[in-house]
Each structure stands twice: as structure tokens, then as C-alpha cells.
Amino acid sequence: MHMKEFKIKWGMVIDIDKCTGCGACMVACQVENNIAPMTKKDPYNYVQALTKDRDDADNKLRTLTWMNVYELSNGKSFPEHEVAYLPRPCMQCGNPACVPVCPVVATDKNEEGGIVSQIYPRCIGCRYCMAACPYHARYFNWWDPLWPEGMDKQLSPAVSPRPRGVVEKCNFCHTRYAKAKDQARENGEDPMNLAEGAYVPACAEICPSGAITFGDLNNPEHKVHELAKSPHAFRLLEKLGLHPQVYYMSKREWVRKQGDNYNAGDKH
Amino acid sequence: MDSKLFPEGVQRCSFGKFLIWSCFILAFFLWGLYAAVLVLYNGIGTTGLDNYFGFGLWITFDLAVIALGAGAFFTGFLKYILKIKQLEKIINLTVIVGFICYSGAMLVLTLDIGQPGRAWFGYWHPNVHSMLTEVIFCITCYCTVLIIEYVPLILEQKQLNKVPFIHALAHNMHVNMALFAGLGTFLSTFHQGSLGGMYGVLIGRPYAFREGFFIWPWTFFLFVISAVGSGPVFTVLVCTFMEKLTGKKLVEYKVKALMGKIAGTMLTVYVFLKILDTWAWATGYLPSVGLTFDDMFYGVAYGKWMMFTEIVLCGVLPAIMLIVPSIRNKPALLYTAALLDCIGVTINRYVFTVQTIAFPAMPFDKWYVYYPNWVEWASSVMIVAYGFLVLSLSYRYLPVFPQERHLNYK
Amino acid sequence: MGFDRRTFIQLSVGGTVGILFTPVLWKALDDVSIWTQNWPWIPRLKYGALEDQPAVSKLCDSGCAVKVRKVAGSAFGTEGNEDSPLSKGGICPICANAVQVMRNPNRVKGPMKKVGEAFEPITWEDAKSMVADKLAAAKGKVAFISGDQTGTANEVFSGFLAGIGSEDYLQMPCDMQAASRAYNGVMGGTGQVAYDLENSDFVLLAGADAMESWGPTVANQKAFAATHPTGEKPTAIYMLASPVQTRTASVVDAWIPVPEEGMATFLLGVAYHLIRAGKYAGAADFGSFRSMIMDAYAPGKVEAAIGVKGADTAALAKQLLAASDPIVVPGGTSVATATAAFAVNMLLGSLRKVSEFPKVIQSAMSTSERMSKDLLTWVNKGAAPAVAMVYEANPAYSLPDDFKAGFVVSFATEWDETAAKADLVLPNAFTFERFDDMQNPYGIGKQTYSVGVPVCRPTLDVMASTDFILDVAASMGINLGFDSFAEVIAAKAEAVGADFDEASGGQYEGSYSSARASVLGASVLSRAAAPVRGNGAVVLAPYSQLIVGSQNVATTPNAPCVISTNVLKGGTLVAMMCSATAKKIGVSDESKIKLSGGNGEAAALVKINEGVLPGAVAVPLGLGHTVGDEFSKGVGDNVYKILTVRSEAATGATVWTGSTVNVAKM
Structure with missing residues (x-):
């Protein structure tokens, strides 16, 4: 499969052995990216008022959780049971399943940095990309983004709220990347060679247990460069050949084993 | 009152009776229309779809009717290009059925996309690598072709045709019909194939993904052939249903049997290739990504019984029934085979649409079962009702069946 | 009219081209693409200068040091404060949502008094005179309930209370209180026990869900992160003893299943091995402690009492002995557990403390004095003050037992159960709208002081409760020495030695010192350490997750979609138990059950989780609010109401460990 190569490849190494699953990343992501709290009523739509309510967060298959924490279990009985948490942002695949399928080029991977973009005003909402992504990193905007009264008085300036009917996903807080590059230019530095920490997505920044390390996978001065090569590092569903830019690591073998399918033995 | x-030279039921029938159909249509309005006004959140099942009943419905509507292009191809004269006795019906299927599919797609106002972006910002772009192109173009094929039939309506301009227009369109039939064949083959490719390219979805040769041309042709293997007999079924409803003979059985033979031949080729494909997928591709055949199935909703029903009961069996002349020539058996055939291709489109995305690729994830809700059912029923209305009106007022006079009032 | 092929083609092509050349089609398409992204009901962004302002967010129990992110002077979010020892750049999930809480329509919009069943607005001036009158009439029969563990605000309130002749200053039950009563009360120490996680190489969390809900969670997680550098060898071992595999359990090096009510027994079982290995503590009662341990906490007896094998406690003791700087961290409100943990720490020579910062209001209570009074004991003794004031607490929701008072004043920022019950609701300014501080959040390893200044202008008719009380005090002739809380804070910062300025707050970092306790608490432990369990079918193992909320703060707006289906499913709370327990009580995954115990019942869905001690049912605290916004009201059931409160032998502390419930299938 032909893969576009980039000089800069932003990526994450998520240490599952450090993630406590607290959910601060998921909250920070929603605040940064103006994802509205899920409210049942739509005060602007009288037809809605006459019919079924909108979904609230009880419906986990209708949320907009660009960053989503999965719970892993080793499947054993008490007291051998173990648990782990796996935060799942968009994998920003090197060979994305979603990009080639989009009929209207609303998603692309062509910018230096290797982040898979999503152009909301272009998206027609066909959801083919969601069908394509095995990580469920793509979310459909089922309902209009409406905040409880007054809560939208000041939204994050990072990204406009998306109308209903389009697909959304994590873009490694792309505005922060743009800002970091601008800052570098202002400081007379090379925007194509950002220092570690100059650009960090909201989830990685807020994580209280430092489980998410973020940086340029191609830059030897960035921690992720080495971490990604650790014998404990793995990527999700590597066998499918999507080449994610998000790596995970765990010293626990059972955790690593849940990163891919091994039911048919290990031949590839 | 509308007998003029x-x-x-044909008879139709009384206007009152027709009105009651139309109202009966209209009731279903209006129910679906209400659902469609909800979808457009409140959004797709009103459906049973979710982030795990972005595709559901609607896409299955679309793919199924597009496959079943394939009778139009294939019969057109055989009649106009290969000049199989016999088929002109049923060609009008295949065009109408094709038109209903394709226009219905387009209506459903308008509901299905989250931003219907941006539907035309497929032309404005096309991604030439996307199978769906190809599908959008071909379906819209082919739908136009079907309209062009359908219009002369309308213009041939007894009263309309008295107007010289309309008469001339209809005549000219007829003269050029071979061109449109050719164009239709070309477009149809493409999008039927692309629809198969749509799933075949899903690299992240082991249930549907095929590698290299098995995407192109394999999945393409599987879809094309399965469509032409079922479309013609679907038209036969529609025709037979109309005969039962009206109590008249509309097309001679010989033509139906011929359609069955054509479809049966195609279905045989298809089933053979499908079995090969399934075998290669189960023993070659799946193990290469660490999966087994068993991993692909879950519970009753996504059980293996579905695959066996699709390939054996609704594939191998009707294929045999249709290619063996002695079976094919018995009406009851022909219709049974046709029905099985159509069910088989529908199941195929369903599993490729739903089971593909239901399979939890991440080992720590789980299977979810998708149930369409009433909104999806109602809007699909609306399309069926729309089909009934178009057929009823066409039958009543248009010269659809050239043999009708001869077969019933000789 | 001739109509030939040529006419036909001319007509069709001409028609098509004609339409394409009119602007109608293009204009329409262009408009559609603009409309579809600019519906009037979708909020527009406002742009402007970006700035970050350091602040303290006192929403979670221990408080987070944050920076409030603003655009064009208006707050939209929070981020961690890299410079704060409490944060080091991280924030907890509650404070990550703080700005959204501040803008929540559920905020109390102005002072309200209850008239009949409804509330009516009242002016601040009227409220002040009303409170002053009520207090004057109460003649000292006044109680103050505070949920603020760290603030100097407590000095204002307790000093004021002293001024009107009451000593009923009551802290909401908390782990800090248990630790304080153990160390300052039972063991005769002074100061606040400190846990230097950052520099410990072995951490035994005895029921303390340190990385989720115990103590300064963010600082704990940061300490864990620092000792477990990604991709390198860890420099410390963390172990968790608890009845449920909480989130902390998912990252620690080992999880030891221990029932909550058996935690003291477990720790004394560890002490047994330490003493056998020759460990000694310089306390007056070491002899009796030693003989108590040898008699009652031999491995066989411990196993019989709580099911933990002698080999396991022995192995654990060995690791503690091998470590150069081990620490045991107790969790829960049991004074016995805290005492046992501190005794073990003394044996290991690792008990540390931080000194309290000097008071600035002389008539106020010190922290340890504040912590000494047990709220539920006071309630259950039938206390009925004429006036009760409630600050940063929601006792009507989170106390297993109801409290009664003639006239209730609530200083709630948001409508909650206590505010709804109150006679007067005097909305406190939000944490970003007022001066506030955090002194030595319990659990911290060294002296830490953080001051926050108002960084957001209030948009509602609210007032800092501290200023309100200072005004009332002045009107009643009680001199606390300050006119405004800003002055109190400035004085405090000076007394602490923090570098403080009125624009950006300030902070101070000190150190810890070795703790000196006069006794190990043998006489108390001999009566209080044995596990006590109710008579119900299963033991409750309540747990907290910040994403669900805290004692005081309900689920925040962006939290619901983060809450796991193992906690809450389809609006019903989830009761987790291992398959053995489920089999025993005859339920299975997804069974609907009713748990009854304490003062109520709770509906729940069963979820099999092999990370729960057999015989126990893990249930989340913080759900089932009856007052509040749509994110918390009517969501799940309130587990506090099914806890059974009892008084711990010898310590008199109110505990609910060992609460049992009966299970009925629904």
C-alpha cells in the first residue's frame, strides 16, 4: 500500500500502565473542542418538542467523545483479575482507512505533521468514513450542538461548533499546532522543528498521571521517538496495516495482547 | 370516468376501486413521509443509527433495491445491444421497476446523509479515489438515464401522444434509446461494481476487506453479477404479482422463463465465484490478520446461519432451479427460485452493510446489535409505497405491456 | 412544426446550457453551502486576546491549582498550573470542567428566602439583617457546617461562631478528619500527617484510592508518574489494599483485596511481621501494642477475620522492610484504620507531618480543632440548633442521616438538596469569582499554600460568604480584626510567607518534619480494630469517582458521556460484584436489583466484575441527586442513603464501613 511520508509525524505514546481512566482528558477535549454537553431538549426546535427527546449521555453510542477511554480486563476470575484503561484518540493513521473512502475530500492526510484532517463545512455526513474506521475514532453529530442557557457565553476559540449531520473526530487539537508554529515564527525559530512541549494537545496537557507523551515521532529530540521503539510499545490492530501514529505501551503482556487479534496464531 | x-384496447378497474387502492397505498406513503419529515427536520438522531452503526437499514435497502433494479440495465443491454427481441415484451416493466428502484434509492440517500443540502458536493469536490464518488456519479447519471427511458413511455400515453410535438419527441427518444441503453449498461456496471468495491476496500473491516485482486476486479464483479443474477427475476416477480392483482396475463410465460434462465446463468457464475471468495477470505486473509472464520460471527443476529442461508439456500439452490429447464418451466418453482434469489442478494447486501461494521475489530470492544427503529422502517416503506403508486399509475394509464391486449382479449 | 433529431438535440443541449449560464443555480448552491454551516442557533465564536490566569479551583475536595483560560477577557476553560506543586500541569476531571460549572444555569442567581414552599428574591442588605436577627435570637444555639477542608474561610466562620458563643463548628466527614483525630487525638501528636509520595520508594495505599478520589489526587498522580517514568524502570512500588479494583488499582504494581471494615486488622497483621522482624517505635505504649499484636493479629487470626493470607501480609511486610522510604496511606473515615496505619508508619520510621500555618483570626479554630468534632455523632445525639449555616457542603445529600435545625442558611453556589431545604440561600461567589486559598491539602507531602484571587467578574448577584459573614459580624459588634476577606487572605499570605500579589495570587512551599506521637494507640486499637459488619446479605463497598462528582459537587456538564457503563447504565446505577457473589445471591449480569439498607433503598443493575471482593458489592457514590441540573438530577440513586452509620468502638468516630444491604430482584 502506498503511504505518504512526512518529515514531521505527530504522534502519541500512551502508557497504559499509567492511565488511571479518570476521564480528565475526555473533559478537557470537550472543552477545548466545543463539544456541547448532551442535553435532551432543543429549545429552538418545536417539532422536536412534540416528538422524541434528543439523546443524553446514557446512550454511549451517540456521544461525541473524540477521546474515549476504554476499560480492559484480563478476563480472569477473582483474585487474578486485572483491569487497565486505554484512552483512544484518533490514531492519525499513516495509511488511514477513512481518507480514501470520503467521496468529497472532507478528510485528508496531506499536511506536514501527518494529522488526518476533517473539514466540517465540506462533510456531507454520509458516514462512510465511520464505517471504514475500525477504531471508532469518528463520530457523527446526531444533534445540533446546544449548550444549556448561558454556558455558551464564551466558547473555546479553537474550533467552531459543528452543525448536526457532519462527522467529527480528534485532530490532535490542530489549532494548537497552528499556534505553536506561529509562535515559533514570531520567536525566529523554525516552525518545522518545534521543541518538545511547544505543541501539546489538550488531553496530553491535562493528564494528571502523565500517561500521554506527545511529540514528533520523526524527531530524535522528542521523547516519543525513542518510546515508540520500546519493546513494550505496540499499536492497535497493527496487522490491519493502518500504521497508526498513536502508540501504546504496557509492561503487562495481557494488555499488549489486546492491542491486536491473535486468535489465528501469529502468522502474518 | 377516466377510461379515455x-x-x-384494454380494460381497467373502476375509478372508485382505483381510488380506494391508491388511498390504501397513500396511507403507507404518508406514514413514511411523516418519518422523512422528522428525519429532515430533527436530524438523523431520530433513527436507530449510532456511531457504531453509521450504516443500517437505509443503506441495506438502497443496495438491495439497486441490485434488484438491475433488471433494467441488463434487460436493456440484452434487448438493445444484443438484440434479443423477445425481451421487448417485458422491457417497459424493467425500465419502470429500475426507475422506481433508483429514484427510491436516491430519495433514501437524501435522508441518509447528514447534510442533504450538500449532496451535490460529490460533484463539486469529488474524491476520485472513493468508491462512493463513483457510486454517486453513476447512480445520479443512471437515474437520469432511467428517467429518459421512462419519459417516452409516459409520452406514449394515448391522449398525450395525440399532441404532435409530444409524439415527435417520444419518437425521437425511442430512436435514440439504444444509445441510452448502452450508456445505462456502462454506468450500471460501474456503480454496481463500485458498490461491491465500497466494502472490499474497507481495510479496517476484516469482514468485508479483500486484498489486491480480490478487491478489483473480484468484489466488483461479485456485486455486478449478483445484481444481474437477481434483477431480471425480480422484474418477473413484480410482473407476476401484477398479474395476480389484476387477474390478467401481462407477459407470456416464455418470456418469464427466459428471464429466469438469464438470471439463473448469472447466479450460477456468481455463486461459484462467491464460494471461492469466501473460501479464500476465510483461509487466507482472515488468518493473516490474526482472525478466524468463527470470529466473524456472533449470536443469532450475526450468526453463521445467515451466511449459509445467503449462499446455499438462497444461492446454490435457486441457481440450480433456474438453470434446470424442467424446474424453470414450472411457474410455481420459477417463482420460488426467483424469490429465494432476491432474498439471497438482499441478505448479501445486509451482511456487507451491517455485519461488516458490527464486528468489533478491537479485541477489547464488543459486538453490538443494531435494530432499525420505526423511522427507518417507515421511510423505507414510503419508498415501497411510492413504487406501488408509480406502478399502479403506469399500469392504468400507460401502454406498459405490449402483449396485454393479445393475451387477454384476442 | 417540424421536430426532428436536430431540434431535439438543440432543445435538450440548449436547455441544459441555458440553465447553467443563469446565476440562479450557482447562487442557490453557494447559498446552500453557506447556510448549512451557519444556522442561527449554532453559537458563534468570539475571538480576542488569549490569557491564562492562575487561580484555585475548590470544586473537588482537595482543590486544584489551575489556570483559567480566557479569550477577550472571558473565561472558557481551565488548564493545569505548571508552577504549582499541587498541579504540575494536571487537573482533576471536576476542575477541568470548572468554567462550565460556573456558567451552569443551575447557579443560584441571587439571595433567596423561603416563603412557604417557594423561594423569593431578597436583597443582600435584608439578608444580612435577617441573619443577624436570627443569630441574635438563637442565643448561641448556632451550628456551622463546612465542607471546606483547606480554606482560611474556616477561620472567619469559626471565629465568628466563637463570637456568638457557639462551639458547634462541624466539618463534613472526610478522610482528613479521621487522620487528624487519629494523630492529634488518639496518638497525641500535633500537626497534620503528611505523605511524601514523591520521595517514597514503597507506597501501600490502605484503602486510599489515591489516584482517583483520595487526597490531592492530581498531586498523587503526579508523584506516581514521577516514580514511574514512561519507558523507564519505576523507582517506587505502589500497592493498593481495597475491596474493589478501583482506578487506582489499574495502575498500581499490586492489588490486595481487603475489605474496608478489615483495613485496620490488615494493617495490624502487617505490623505483626514488622515487630517480629524487630521493628520498634519509641512510643509510651509500645509494650502493650506489641503484646496486643502478638496476641490478636497473628497471621492465622488475621486470615480468619478478613480472609487475607498470612503469606501475603508477610510478603508485604518484607517489601516494606526492604524499602528505604516506605509509607502506608490510610483511606476512609475510620479513626482505627488511620491509627493503625500511623502505627505501622512509626514502626517503619516514616511517619511525617506538616505543621499548621499560623492563624490570622485569633478567635478561630485551628485545623485540628475543626476536625475534632464529629458531625454525625452530633446529629445523632439529637442536636437541634436554632440556626445552622452550611458552607461548601451538601449535607442534605451526602449525610447518611438527616440533620435538623430551626433555620438553615445555605451558602450554595448551585442549587442542591441543602439549598432547596434551606430557609435562606445566600449564593457564594464561584471559586473563580472570590478570594480563596488552600492550606496543606490533606495528603500532601510537604507544607503547601496556594492563594487564588478573583479572576472572573461575577455575572450573578452573588457574594463571597466570607465577606458576608464579616459584614454580619461587624453589624453584630463582633470584631474579627478584618473588614474584608481580601485583607484576611493578604494577612494569611504574609503570615505563611507566600509571595502574594492581588492580581495573580501566590503560593508557598515548605517542608515536612518527622512526626512525634506519644502513643501508638494500643488501648484504642485493641477495641476498635476488629472488623464490624452488618447483618445484610452483602457488604457495601462504596467508591468515588471524580467524574461522577464529589460529596459537594454534582456531576459536571461534560462529565456524563465520560462516566462508564460500569458505574451508570441507562440512568440506573451499576452494582458490581464478582461471579461468586452473584451466584450466591442468585443474580447475573444485567439483573435489576434493589439494595436496601441504612435509611433507604437504591435500584441497581448487576455487573459482573471479578475485581470485587467476594461477598461485597461495589456501588458508586455521588449519583441520585434530587435537586440540580439535568446532568445529575434523577440520575441513578444516592448510595449515601443506604449506608449504615455506626459509632466506632473506642474512637467514637462515625463510620459506615461494613455497611450491609439486602438484595431483592426487581
Whole structure:
């Protein structure tokens, strides 16, 4: 499969052995990216008022959780049971399943940095990309983004709220990347060679247990460069050949084993 | 009261009776229309779809009717290009059925996309690598072709045709019909194939993904052939249903059997290739990504019984029934085979649409079962009702069946 | 009219081209693409200068040091404060949502008094005179309930209370209180026990869900992160003893299943091995402690009492002995557990403390004095003050037992159960709208002081409760020495030695010192350490997750979609138990059950989780609010109401460990 190569490849190494699953990343992501709290009523739509309510967060298959924490279990009985948490942002695949399928080029991977973009005003909402992504990193905007009264008085300036009917996903807080590059230019530095920490997505920044390390996978001065090569590092569903830019690591073998399918033995 | 509008030399039921029938159909249509309005006004959140099942009943419905509507292009191809004269006795019906299927599919797609106002972006910002772009192109173009094929039939309506301009227009369109039939064949083959490719390219979805040769041309042709293997007999079924409803003979059985033979041949080729494909997928591709055949199935909703029903009961069996002349020539058996065939291709489109995305690729994830809700059912029923209305009106007022007079009032 | 092929083609092509050349089609398409992204009901962004302002967010129990992110002077979010020892750049999930809480329509919009069943607005001036009158009439029969563990605000309130002749200053039950009563009360120490996680190489969390809900969670997680550098060898071992595999359990090096009510027994079982290995503590009662341990906490007896094998406690003791700087961290409100943990720490020579910062209001209570009074004991003794004031607490929701008072004043920022019950609701300014501080959040390893200044202008008719009380005090002739809380804070910062300025707050970092306790608490432990369990079918193992909320703060707006289906499913709370327990009580995954115990019942869905001690049912605290916004009201059931409160032998502390419930299938 032909893969576009980039000089800069932003990526994450998520240490599952450090993630406590607290959910601060998921909250920070929603605040940064103006994802509205899920409210049942739509005060602007009288037809809605006459019919079924909108979904609230009880419906986990209708949320907009660009960053989503999965719970892993080793499947054993008490007291051998173990648990782990796996935060799942968009994998920003090197060979994305979603990009080639989009009929209207609303998603692309062509910018230096290797982040898979999503152009909301272009998206027609066909959801083919969601069908394509095995990580469920793509979310459909089922309902209009409406905040409880007054809560939208000041939204994050990072990204406009998306109308209903389009697909959304994590873009490694792309505005922060743009800002970091601008800052570098202002400081007379090379925007194509950002220092570690100059650009960090909201989830990685807020994580209280430092489980998410973020940086340029191609830059030897960035921690992720080495971490990604650790014998404990793995990527999700590597066998499918999507080449994610998000790596995970765990010293626990059972955790690593849940990163891919091994039911048919290990031949590839 | 409307007898002046009937085709030459045939009888139709009373206007009152027709009105009652139309109202009966209209009731279903309106129910679906209400659902469609909800979808457009409140959004797709009103459906049973979710982030795990972005595709559901609607896409299955679309793919199924597009496959079943394939009778139009294939019969057109055989009649106009290969000049199989016999088929002109049923060609009008295949065009109408094709038109209903394709226009219905387009209506459903308008509901299905989250931003219907941006539907035309497929032309404005096309991604030439996307199978769906190809599908959008071909379906819209082919739908136009079907309209062009359908229009002359309308213009041939007894009263309309008296107007010289309309008469001339209809005549000219007829003269050029071979061109449109050719164009239709070309477009149809493409999008039927692309629809198969749509799933075949899903690299992240082991249930549907095929590698290299098995995407192109394999999945493409599987979809094309399965469509032409079922479309013609679907038209036969529609025709037979109309005969039962009207109590008249509309097409001679010989033509139906011929359609069955054509479809049966195609279905045989298809089933053979499908079995090969399934075998290669189960023993070659799946193990290469660490999966087994068993991993692909879950519970009753996504059980293996579905695959066996699709390939054996609704594939191998009708294929045999249709290619063996002695079976094919018995009406009851022909219709049974046709029905099985159509069910088989529908199951195929369903599993490729739903089971593909239901399979939890991440080992720590789980299977979810998708149930369409009433909104999806109602809007699909609306399309069926729309089909009934178009057929009823066409039958009543247009010269659809050239043999009708001869077979019933000789 | 001739109509030939040529006419036909001319007509069709001409028609098509004609339509394409009119602007109608293009204009329409262009408009559609603009409309579809600019519906009037979708909020527009406002742009402007970006700035970050350091602040303290006192929403979670221990408080987070944050920076409030603003655009064009208006707050939209929070981020961690890299410079704060409490944060080091991280924030907890509650404070990550703080700005959204501040803008929540559920905020109390102005002072309200209850008239009949409804509330009516009242002016601040009227409220002040009303409170002053009520207090004057109460003649000292006044109680103050505070949920603020760290603030100097407590000095204002307790000083004021002293001024009107009451000593009923009551802290909401908390782990800090248990630790304080153990160390300052039972063991005769002074100061606040400190846990230097950052520099410990072995951490035994005895029921303390340190990385989720115990103590300064963010600082704990940061300490864990620092000792477990990604991709390198860890420099410390963390172990968790608890009845449920909480989130902390998912990252620690080992999880030891221990029932909550058996935690003291477990720790004394560890002490047994330490003493056998020759460990000694310089306390007056070491002899009796030693003989108590040898008699009652031999491995066989411990196993019989709580099911933990002698080999396991022995192995654990060995690791503690091998470590150069081990620490045991107790969790829960049991004074016995805290005492046992501190005794073990003394044996290991690792008990540390931080000194309290000097008071600035002389008549106020010190922290340890504040912590000494047990709220539920006071309630259950039938206390009925004429006036009760409630600050940063929601006792009507989170106390297993109801409290009664003639006239209730609530200083709630948001409508909650206590505010709804109150006679007067005097909305406190939000944490970003007022001066506030955090002194030595319990659990921290060294002296830490953080001051926050108002960084957001209030948009509602609210007032800092501290200023309100200072005004009332002045009107009643009680001199606390300050006119405004800003002055109190400035004085405090000076007394602490923090570098403080009125624009950006300030902070101070000190150190810890070795703790000196006069006794190990043998006489108390001999009566209080044995596990006590109710008579119900299963033991409750309540747990907290910040994403669900805290004692005081309900689920925040962006939290619901983060809450796991193992906690809450389809609006019903989830009761987790291992398959053995489920089999025993005859339920299975997804069974609907009713748990009854304490003062109520709770509906729940069963979820099999092999990370729960057999015989126990893990249930989340913080759900089932009856007052509040749509994110918390009516969501799940309130587990506090099914806890059974009892008084711990010898310590008199109110505990609910060992609460049992009966299970009925629904």
C-alpha cells in the first residue's frame, strides 16, 4: 500500500500502565473542542418538542467523545483479575482507512505533521468514513450542538461548533499546532522543528498521571521517538496495516495482547 | 370516468376501486413521509443509527433495491445491444421497476446523509479515489438515464401522444434509446461494481476487506453479477404479482422463463465465484490478520446461519432451479427460485452493510446489535409505497405491456 | 412544426446550457453551502486576546491549582498550573470542567428566602439583617457546617461562631478528619500527617484510592508518574489494599483485596511481621501494642477475620522492610484504620507531618480543632440548633442521616438538596469569582499554600460568604480584626510567607518534619480494630469517582458521556460484584436489583466484575441527586442513603464501613 511520508509525524505514546481512566482528558477535549454537553431538549426546535427527546449521555453510542477511554480486563476470575484503561484518540493513521473512502475530500492526510484532517463545512455526513474506521475514532453529530442557557457565553476559540449531520473526530487539537508554529515564527525559530512541549494537545496537557507523551515521532529530540521503539510499545490492530501514529505501551503482556487479534496464531 | 386515458384496447378497474387502492397505498406513503419529515427536520438522531452503526437499514435497502433494479440495465443491454427481441415484451416493466428502484434509492440517500443540502458536493469536490464518488456519479447519471427511458413511455400515453410535438419527441427518444441503453449498461456496471468495491476496500473491516485482486476486479464483479443474477427475476416477480392483482396475463410465460434462465446463468457464475471468495477470505486473509472464520460471527443476529442461508439456500439452490429447464418451466418453482434469489442478494447486501461494521475489530470492544427503529422502517416503506403508486399509475394509464391486449382479449 | 433529431438535440443541449449560464443555480448552491454551516442557533465564536490566569479551583475536595483560560477577557476553560506543586500541569476531571460549572444555569442567581414552599428574591442588605436577627435570637444555639477542608474561610466562620458563643463548628466527614483525630487525638501528636509520595520508594495505599478520589489526587498522580517514568524502570512500588479494583488499582504494581471494615486488622497483621522482624517505635505504649499484636493479629487470626493470607501480609511486610522510604496511606473515615496505619508508619520510621500555618483570626479554630468534632455523632445525639449555616457542603445529600435545625442558611453556589431545604440561600461567589486559598491539602507531602484571587467578574448577584459573614459580624459588634476577606487572605499570605500579589495570587512551599506521637494507640486499637459488619446479605463497598462528582459537587456538564457503563447504565446505577457473589445471591449480569439498607433503598443493575471482593458489592457514590441540573438530577440513586452509620468502638468516630444491604430482584 502506498503511504505518504512526512518529515514531521505527530504522534502519541500512551502508557497504559499509567492511565488511571479518570476521564480528565475526555473533559478537557470537550472543552477545548466545543463539544456541547448532551442535553435532551432543543429549545429552538418545536417539532422536536412534540416528538422524541434528543439523546443524553446514557446512550454511549451517540456521544461525541473524540477521546474515549476504554476499560480492559484480563478476563480472569477473582483474585487474578486485572483491569487497565486505554484512552483512544484518533490514531492519525499513516495509511488511514477513512481518507480514501470520503467521496468529497472532507478528510485528508496531506499536511506536514501527518494529522488526518476533517473539514466540517465540506462533510456531507454520509458516514462512510465511520464505517471504514475500525477504531471508532469518528463520530457523527446526531444533534445540533446546544449548550444549556448561558454556558455558551464564551466558547473555546479553537474550533467552531459543528452543525448536526457532519462527522467529527480528534485532530490532535490542530489549532494548537497552528499556534505553536506561529509562535515559533514570531520567536525566529523554525516552525518545522518545534521543541518538545511547544505543541501539546489538550488531553496530553491535562493528564494528571502523565500517561500521554506527545511529540514528533520523526524527531530524535522528542521523547516519543525513542518510546515508540520500546519493546513494550505496540499499536492497535497493527496487522490491519493502518500504521497508526498513536502508540501504546504496557509492561503487562495481557494488555499488549489486546492491542491486536491473535486468535489465528501469529502468522502474518 | 377516466377510461379515455387508458391504453388502447384494454380494460381497467373502476375509478372508485382505483381510488380506494391508491388511498390504501397513500396511507403507507404518508406514514413514511411523516418519518422523512422528522428525519429532515430533527436530524438523523431520530433513527436507530449510532456511531457504531453509521450504516443500517437505509443503506441495506438502497443496495438491495439497486441490485434488484438491475433488471433494467441488463434487460436493456440484452434487448438493445444484443438484440434479443423477445425481451421487448417485458422491457417497459424493467425500465419502470429500475426507475422506481433508483429514484427510491436516491430519495433514501437524501435522508441518509447528514447534510442533504450538500449532496451535490460529490460533484463539486469529488474524491476520485472513493468508491462512493463513483457510486454517486453513476447512480445520479443512471437515474437520469432511467428517467429518459421512462419519459417516452409516459409520452406514449394515448391522449398525450395525440399532441404532435409530444409524439415527435417520444419518437425521437425511442430512436435514440439504444444509445441510452448502452450508456445505462456502462454506468450500471460501474456503480454496481463500485458498490461491491465500497466494502472490499474497507481495510479496517476484516469482514468485508479483500486484498489486491480480490478487491478489483473480484468484489466488483461479485456485486455486478449478483445484481444481474437477481434483477431480471425480480422484474418477473413484480410482473407476476401484477398479474395476480389484476387477474390478467401481462407477459407470456416464455418470456418469464427466459428471464429466469438469464438470471439463473448469472447466479450460477456468481455463486461459484462467491464460494471461492469466501473460501479464500476465510483461509487466507482472515488468518493473516490474526482472525478466524468463527470470529466473524456472533449470536443469532450475526450468526453463521445467515451466511449459509445467503449462499446455499438462497444461492446454490435457486441457481440450480433456474438453470434446470424442467424446474424453470414450472411457474410455481420459477417463482420460488426467483424469490429465494432476491432474498439471497438482499441478505448479501445486509451482511456487507451491517455485519461488516458490527464486528468489533478491537479485541477489547464488543459486538453490538443494531435494530432499525420505526423511522427507518417507515421511510423505507414510503419508498415501497411510492413504487406501488408509480406502478399502479403506469399500469392504468400507460401502454406498459405490449402483449396485454393479445393475451387477454384476442 | 417540424421536430426532428436536430431540434431535439438543440432543445435538450440548449436547455441544459441555458440553465447553467443563469446565476440562479450557482447562487442557490453557494447559498446552500453557506447556510448549512451557519444556522442561527449554532453559537458563534468570539475571538480576542488569549490569557491564562492562575487561580484555585475548590470544586473537588482537595482543590486544584489551575489556570483559567480566557479569550477577550472571558473565561472558557481551565488548564493545569505548571508552577504549582499541587498541579504540575494536571487537573482533576471536576476542575477541568470548572468554567462550565460556573456558567451552569443551575447557579443560584441571587439571595433567596423561603416563603412557604417557594423561594423569593431578597436583597443582600435584608439578608444580612435577617441573619443577624436570627443569630441574635438563637442565643448561641448556632451550628456551622463546612465542607471546606483547606480554606482560611474556616477561620472567619469559626471565629465568628466563637463570637456568638457557639462551639458547634462541624466539618463534613472526610478522610482528613479521621487522620487528624487519629494523630492529634488518639496518638497525641500535633500537626497534620503528611505523605511524601514523591520521595517514597514503597507506597501501600490502605484503602486510599489515591489516584482517583483520595487526597490531592492530581498531586498523587503526579508523584506516581514521577516514580514511574514512561519507558523507564519505576523507582517506587505502589500497592493498593481495597475491596474493589478501583482506578487506582489499574495502575498500581499490586492489588490486595481487603475489605474496608478489615483495613485496620490488615494493617495490624502487617505490623505483626514488622515487630517480629524487630521493628520498634519509641512510643509510651509500645509494650502493650506489641503484646496486643502478638496476641490478636497473628497471621492465622488475621486470615480468619478478613480472609487475607498470612503469606501475603508477610510478603508485604518484607517489601516494606526492604524499602528505604516506605509509607502506608490510610483511606476512609475510620479513626482505627488511620491509627493503625500511623502505627505501622512509626514502626517503619516514616511517619511525617506538616505543621499548621499560623492563624490570622485569633478567635478561630485551628485545623485540628475543626476536625475534632464529629458531625454525625452530633446529629445523632439529637442536636437541634436554632440556626445552622452550611458552607461548601451538601449535607442534605451526602449525610447518611438527616440533620435538623430551626433555620438553615445555605451558602450554595448551585442549587442542591441543602439549598432547596434551606430557609435562606445566600449564593457564594464561584471559586473563580472570590478570594480563596488552600492550606496543606490533606495528603500532601510537604507544607503547601496556594492563594487564588478573583479572576472572573461575577455575572450573578452573588457574594463571597466570607465577606458576608464579616459584614454580619461587624453589624453584630463582633470584631474579627478584618473588614474584608481580601485583607484576611493578604494577612494569611504574609503570615505563611507566600509571595502574594492581588492580581495573580501566590503560593508557598515548605517542608515536612518527622512526626512525634506519644502513643501508638494500643488501648484504642485493641477495641476498635476488629472488623464490624452488618447483618445484610452483602457488604457495601462504596467508591468515588471524580467524574461522577464529589460529596459537594454534582456531576459536571461534560462529565456524563465520560462516566462508564460500569458505574451508570441507562440512568440506573451499576452494582458490581464478582461471579461468586452473584451466584450466591442468585443474580447475573444485567439483573435489576434493589439494595436496601441504612435509611433507604437504591435500584441497581448487576455487573459482573471479578475485581470485587467476594461477598461485597461495589456501588458508586455521588449519583441520585434530587435537586440540580439535568446532568445529575434523577440520575441513578444516592448510595449515601443506604449506608449504615455506626459509632466506632473506642474512637467514637462515625463510620459506615461494613455497611450491609439486602438484595431483592426487581
